[in-house]
Amino acid sequence: MKNLVVNPVLNKEFKLRFRNFKSYLGVLFYLLALGLIIVGFIFIESLSNNMQGFFKPDQSRTMFMILSVLQLALILFITPGLTAGVISSERERQTLNIMLTTTQSSASIVLSKLISSISYLLLLIAASLPLYSFVFLFGGVSPGQLLTTMGFYLFTILAFGSLGVLFSTLIRKTIVSMVTTYGVTLFLAGGTAFLALIFMQLNNAYNYSAVQPINPLAYFPAMLNPVIILIGTFEPEIINEIARSTGIEFPLWISYLISYTVIFIGALLLSIRKLRPNMRKG
Amino acid sequence: MIEIIDLTKRYGKFTALDSLNLTIEKGSVFGFVGQNGAGKSTTFSILATLLAPTSGTAYVNGFNVQKEPKLVRKQIGYMPDFFGVYDQLKADEYLHFYGASYGIPFAEREKLIPQLLDLVNLSHKRDSYVDLLSRGMKQRLCLARCLIHDPEVLILDEPASGLDPRARVEMREILKELKSMGKTILISSHILPELAEMCDIIGIIDQGKLVAQGSVADIQAQLRGERLIIVKVQEGIEEAISLFEDDHNVSKLSAMEDGLSFQFIYRGTAEEQTEMLKKAILNNLAITSFSEVETDLEDVFMEITKGVELT
Numbered sequence: 001m002k003n004l005v006v007n008p009v010l011n012k013e014f015k016l017r018f019r020n021f022k023s024y025l026g027v028l029f030y031l032l033a034l035g036l037i038i039v040g041f042i043f044i045e046s047l048s049n050n051m052q053g054f055f056k057p058d059q060s061r062t063m064f065m066i067l068s069v070l071q072l073a074l075i076l077f078i079t080p081g082l083t084a085g086v087i088s089s090e091r092e093r094q095t096l097n098i099m100l101t102t103t104q105s106s107a108s109i110v111l112s113k114l115i116s117s118i119s120y121l122l123l124l125i126a127a128s129l130p131l132y133s134f135v136f137l138f139g140g141v142s143p144g145q146l147l148t149t150m151g152f153y154l155f156t157i158l159a160f161g162s163l164g165v166l167f168s169t170l171i172r173k174t175i176v177s178m179v180t181t182y183g184v185t186l187f188l189a190g191g192t193a194f195l196a197l198i199f200m201q202l203n204n205a206y207n208y209s210a211v212q213p214i215n216p217l218a219y220f221p222a223m224l225n226p227v228i229i230l231i232g233t234f235e236p237e238i239i240n241e242i243a244r245s246t247g248i249e250f251p252l253w254i255s256y257l258i259s260y261t262v263i264f265i266g267a268l269l270l271s272i273r274k275l276r277p278n279m280r281k282g
Numbered sequence: 283m284i285e286i287i288d289l290t291k292r293y294g295k296f297t298a299l300d301s302l303n304l305t306i307e308k309g310s311v312f313g314f315v316g317q318n319g320a321g322k323s324t325t326f327s328i329l330a331t332l333l334a335p336t337s338g339t340a341y342v343n344g345f346n347v348q349k350e351p352k353l354v355r356k357q358i359g360y361m362p363d364f365f366g367v368y369d370q371l372k373a374d375e376y377l378h379f380y381g382a383s384y385g386i387p388f389a390e391r392e393k394l395i396p397q398l399l400d401l402v403n404l405s406h407k408r409d410s411y412v413d414l415l416s417r418g419m420k421q422r423l424c425l426a427r428c429l430i431h432d433p434e435v436l437i438l439d440e441p442a443s444g445l446d447p448r449a450r451v452e453m454r455e456i457l458k459e460l461k462s463m464g465k466t467i468l469i470s471s472h473i474l475p476e477l478a479e480m481c482d483i484i485g486i487i488d489q490g491k492l493v494a495q496g497s498v499a500d501i502q503a504q505l506r507g508e509r510l511i512i513v514k515v516q517e518g519i520e521e522a523i524s525l526f527e528d529d530h531n532v533s534k535l536s537a538m539e540d541g542l543s544f545q546f547i548y549r550g551t552a553e554e555q556t557e558m559l560k561k562a563i564l565n566n567l568a569i570t571s572f573s574e575v576e577t578d579l580e581d582v583f584m585e586i587t588k589g590v591e592l593t
Contacts, residue, residue: 279347
């Protein structure tokens with residue numbers, strides 16, 4: 001643990017990242033985007049309800065959901081950008097070879113790179129916490145729900161971040177690694193939802209009886225989709241509907257945790273293995 | 283000490299290294315000479331544990347590069363031919379980063395870094411951002427980085443490439459200093475006369491094969507067996523020419539414009555050459571100068587590599 005805390009790569013990455021003015025601009029624009037959406041939502045809602053100029057407390061729950069999904073979308077958008085170049089950019093900058101001839105282990109380099117990248121995302125999320133105070137101002141959401149959402153973000157960032165690090169290790173060019181990571185993220189965040197929807201619709205389309213048919217296919221893309229899981233924590237009916245239609249009662253969020261833990265560990269192990277050449281195999 | 287045994291590296295059908303065998307003694311400076319693509323950087327990359335050989339192996343201070351890469355990394359300081367730096371780091375932060383990467387405690391690094399910066403004449407740039415340093419300064423900083431963990435072996439791939447003459451001289455002086463510190467240095471360069479001055483031994487590599495190895499003089503003798511000799515006499519040049527022409531090892535003899543000198547190619551051994559000179563003296567030739575022309579290392583290199591291409 002001490003090695004990780006005082007890790008030279010982590011230390012260097014923090015220095016490089018936070019000496020860069022673009023990092024502060026990133027935080028600024030992130031908060032501006034979220035802030036504008038919250039203010040805009042409150043403004044529109046207060047105009048559209050019967051008592052003009054007032055924001056109903058029960059709408060704050062909707063606002064929380066919108067804010068959370070939006071934050072997830074931003075996370076899924078930013079994570080590949082931050083992680084898909086961590087190794088390949090060192091390679092392109094011609095600093096990787098020198099780093100690899102030091103006595104640092106491959107695991108230490110890969111983990112430090114991942115942690116330094118996601119720490120910036122964690123900073124963005126932490127900086128956005130005051131915006132959630134708008135939600136608490138009007139009530140309707142429990143602190144536990146907020147903590148669950150934050151935990152979900154952390155887990156998702158780690159999982160998708162590890163994919164970025166993997167592609168960055170395997171692919172020499174940062175631009176190709178970036179495109180690949182965005183492609184995979186798009187598939188996992190959007191494609192899986194689309195597949196789940198198609199499977200469920202197919203199920204209904206060929207059903208002529210009164211009993212709802214069961215087809216487990218939709219469960220698997222759904223369990224990989226972070227958006228469905230997040231919305232499911234607010235609206236359990238969505239999860240129940242998937243369980244009814246697929247016949248699989250096993251909680252979707254546990255499947256999500258298991259599958260992405262496997263992806264996370266697999267991606268990291270492969271990155272660590274592929275960072276340095278296998279000297280025994282020419 | 284570095285020991286390379288039958289080292290071969292193939293990329294598909296292309297053979298970058300072809301059964302290379304080489305031994306570099308501890309504390310010596312070995313110059314690796316070769317054209318672009320001859321296999322120098324491939325050899326260095328394998329020694330630096332950055333590339334796996336197809337067959338054969340290499341040892342650095344007794345540690346096998348394939349079986350004990352971690353231990354090899356402790357032994358070496360590697361400077362690649364092309365390298366980048368972290369622009370947002372200052373010179374001393376750059377060295378701190380690599381020092382920490384080798385597990386050197388902060389307090390020790392604080393003592394070590396000023397000494398290293400002093401060695402490479404960069405003390406005044408300690409707080410400068412690396413991207414503001416000149417090319418030569420970056421090269422020297424990279425050399426200081428190689429030394430941060432006090433390695434016994436330095437693997438320097440073209441350390442003087444792209445430097446202006448002054449920076450090259452500075453780099454050469456630093457390398458001489460390192461040589462005096464007893465480091466085993468493996469260095470490649472295209473600036474051949476500089477290598478000749480710095481290195482104890484030179485190896486010429488071409489198309490992945492070591493075509494010559496030894497001191498500059500050895501290589502000349504080993505590969506050419508011919509020496510250009512210029513003789514100057516006070517008087518009686520015709521008699522002198524006549525006497526030297528009779529020697530079966532002499533060829534291409536020609537008189538020079540000053541009317542007192544002539545030159546010829548000599549193929550004999552050193553002993554035969556001595557006998558020839560004795561004979562001339564005994565024949566009362568008024569010889570004022572008898573000198574062997576030093577062949578430029580670049581000429582030797584060009585001839586050797588040309589020869590290899592022809593075969």
